[in-house]
Amino acid sequence: MQIKRELIFVCTGSDCKKSGAKNLCKELKNATNTVPLKGQIKLIKTKCMDMCKSAPLVIVKGYYCKKASSLKVLELLKKP
Template sequence: MKHKRKLVFICNGSDCKKSGAKKLYKELKGATDEPSLRGSCKFIKTKCMDMCKTAPNIIVGDHFCKKTSVEKVLTEIKKS
C-alpha cells in the first residue's frame, strides 16, 4: 500500500522572509504534528519563487497560495 504525502514548497526569498515565511513554516510544522495530520505532508524550503509582491508564497501539491496563512495552507493540505 502506497502512502500519499503532499509536497509543501515554502518560499524563503527575502520578501517572503520579511512577510513571515519562517514563522509560517514553524507554525505549519507544529500544526502537522497532530495525530490526524502526522506524515501527511513533506515541507521543502525553496529559493525565491519570483512572486515577491504576494509574499509569503507556498505551493501545496499543485495549488499556489499567495499572501497565505496557516489556516489557508492547512485547508489545502486536508483536501484530497
C-alpha cells in the same frame, strides 16, 4: 480526515521572509506534527519563486497559496 502524503513548498526568499515565512514554517511544522497529519506532510523550503508580491508564498497540491497563512495552507490540504 484522510490525507495522502503531500509536499508543501514554502518560499524563504528575502521578501517572503520579511512577510513572515519563517513563522509560517514553524506554524506548519507544528500543525503537521499533530495526529491526523503526522508523517503525511513534508515541508520543503525554497528560494525565491519570483512571485514576491504574493509573499509569503506557498505551493501545496499544485495550488499557489498567495499571502499564505497556516490556516489557508491547511484548508488547501483538505481539498480533494
